[in-house]
Amino acid sequence: MAPAENSSPVGNGSSEPKYPIKYTKCxxxxxxxxxxxxxxxxxxxxxxxxxxxxxxxxxxxxxxxxxxxxxxxxxxxxxxxxxxxxxxxxxxxxxxxxxxxxxxxxxxxxxxxxxxxxxxxxxxxxxxxxxxxxxxxxxxxxxxxxxxxxxxxxxxxxxxxxxxxxxxxxxxxxxxxxxxxxxxxxxxxxxxxxxxxxxxxxxxxxxxxxxxxxxxxxxxxxxxxxxxxxxxxxxxxxxxxxxxxxxxxxxxxxxxxxxxxxxxxxxxxxxxGGKSPLVICEDADLDAAVDIANLALFFNMGQCCTAGSRVFVQDTIYDAFVAKAVEKAKKRVVGDPFKPEVEQGPQVDETQFKKILEYIESGKAEGAQLLTGGCAAGNKGYYIEPTIFGDVQDDMKIAREEIFGPVMSLLKFKTLDEAIKRANTSSYGLAAAIVSKDIDVANRFARSVRAGTVWINCYHVYDQSLPFGGYKTxxxxxxxxxxxxxxxxxxxxxxxxxxxxxxx
Known part of the structure; x- marks a missing residue:
């Protein structure tokens, strides 16, 4: 064991294991x-x-x-x-x-x-x-x-x-x-x-x-x-x-x-930072696409620079995608992060907590459709409900700025050319992803989008053999x-x- 610089036990009456805090100095x-x-x-x-x-x-x-x-x-x-x-x-x-x-x-x-x-x-x-x-x-x-x-x-x-x-x-x-x-x-x-x-x-x-x-x-x-x-x-x-x-x-x-x-x-x-686009094409396996979008945005309470926070869904499958995405988000377990069944813990601190809630209010004020969530969860700590906005427009604040929280924005698109153009209309360029069964469509997107990492039919896959970094800001x-x-x-x-x- 490493030598203890000090040893003061910590416990908040929750389900966490108990270990002392050993190191608190420079x-x-x-x-x-x-x-x-x-x-x-x-x-x-x-x-x-x-x-x-x-x-x-x-x-x-x-x-x-x-x-x-x-x-x-x-x-x-x-x-x-x-x-x-x-x-x-x-x-x-x-x-x-x-x-x-x-x-x-x-x-x-x-x-x-x-x-x-x-x-x-x-x-x-x-x-x-x-x-x-x-x-x-x-x-x-x-x-x-x-x-x-x-x-x-x-x-x-x-x-x-x-x-x-x-x-x-x-x-x-x-x-x-x-x-x-x-x-x-x-x-x-x-x-x-x-x-x-x-x-x-x-x-x-x-x-x-x-x-x-x-x-x-x-x-x-x-x-x-x-x-x-x-x-x-x-x-x-x-x-x-x-x-x-x-x-x-x-x-x-x-x-x-x-x-x-x-x-x-x-x-x-x-x-x-990032404001990464995730493009869901009409030929995608809908259940797989919903799972990918859920992981892309809600992973780590949305506190991820590569979060797929702009989810572009082709108009022909938009309504079906919305129904399944909302259903999955509502089932997401929010609570004490030491409990094994919990998928989403609190945001890191009060500042981040309040910032996310302000973004949610801006989404409502600018006319996005709140599909689920939108509120603090519980009456203690920094928990926020998994939140999904529909009918989001590119010029809305929640579609332009990095929220760094569990807030998904759904945007409709008609053609791949349109999706590529809108995906690139951002000052950020950290990551992007596409879900499609057509490898030619996927490759065209991957070569056209201005981002340091592009995922095809997956998300948040990292490896030490792959370079990681961003384009633009x-x-x-x-x-x-x-x-x-x-x-x-x-x-x-x-x-x-x-x-x-x-x-x-």
């Missing part, structure tokens, strides 16, 4: 330490709005302390000087330790975030392990090339780590987003400073403790909880951070990109597997003169 240079200011902030249980625990509130001075530790670890420490195979061995051990602590990590994720425990355990942690083991396997397989140059010279290219990297991660998939940034950065030989979302800091701190236990050297990984305008801004603007990765809203992504440019022109990888750069490792490395060219070679 993790800097291999140790858990208080914020320099001594400040803390409360992290809340979204089931009730009650306090889980207080966490150290890092700000710019704590980020600076973490960056100095990361810089020393990179400039003088063993991590970037280890062979790729040696780094991979440590990362494989790290993955094994995470797997051994699956139940506790899944409990913390659900407690802090509100997602169903079965999702935390069987989707999120599985994704964490796949990511980490994938990049661990790549660590000793990164190589450059040699070039026969014009004249008596030989050229070769070499991939090198950036140095100190920074990561600012969101609250919707806290563990997975942590590892999508940390795993590739460490596999490439970088050191890293992570600012977790203020809503969900607990699993990031636990993962930091397991990293130390796995043998990742002091300073190579640092985690500083805090708020975006202070700690997050310090990561983006710090002169001694060489590269930044961010997952979150497009609005904040622009702020981070501007701060990175104004400081030391550090490169950024941005995985931002959904960001740039790619994550997963080799793509993510190379995004954490620079390419150097080296030239050597050749003498007396018969092959000049």
């Amino acid at each position: 993790f800097i240079d291999g140790e858990f330490v208080d914020a320099i200011s001594g400040k803390t902030f409360e992290t809340l249980d979204p089931r009730t709005g009650e306090v889980i625990t207080s966490v150290a509130e890092g700000d710019a001075v704590d980020i600076d302390r973490a960056v100095k530790a990361a810089r020393q670890a990179f400039d003088e420490g063993p991590w970037p000087r280890m062979s790729g195979a040696a780094r991979g061995k440590v990362l494989f051990k790290y993955a094994d330790l995470i797997e051994q602590h699956t139940d506790e990590l899944a409990y913390l994720e659900t407690l802090d975030n509100g997602k169903p425990f079965v999702l935390s355990k069987y989707a999120d942690i599985v994704g964490v392990l796949k990511c980490l083991r994938n990049v661990a396997g790549w660590a000793d397989k990164i190589s450059g090339q040699t070039y026969k140059m014009d004249g008596p010279y030989q050229g070769m290219s070499l991939y090198e780590p950036y140095g100190v990297t920074g990561a600012i991660i969101p609250w919707n998939f806290p563990m997975l987003m942590f590892m999508l940034k940390v795993g590739p950065a460490l596999a490439a030989g970088n050191t890293i400073v992570v600012k977790p979302a203020e809503q969900t800091p607990l699993t990031a701190l636990y993962l930091a403790a397991l990293a130390k236990e796995a043998g990742i050297p002091s300073g190579a990984l640092n985690v500083v909880p805090g708020f975006g305008p202070t700690a997050g801004a310090a990561v983006a603007s710090h002169m001694d951070i060489n590269k930044v990765g961010f997952t979150g809203s497009t609005e904040v992504g622009k702020i981070i990109m501007e701060a990175a440019a104004k400081s030391n022109l550090k490169p950024v990888t941005l995985e931002l 959904s960001g740039f750069g790619r994550e997963h597997g080799l793509h993510s490792i190379l995004s954490h490395m620079q390419l150097k060219a080296i030239v050597t003169p050749l003498k007396d070679s018969p092959w000049l």
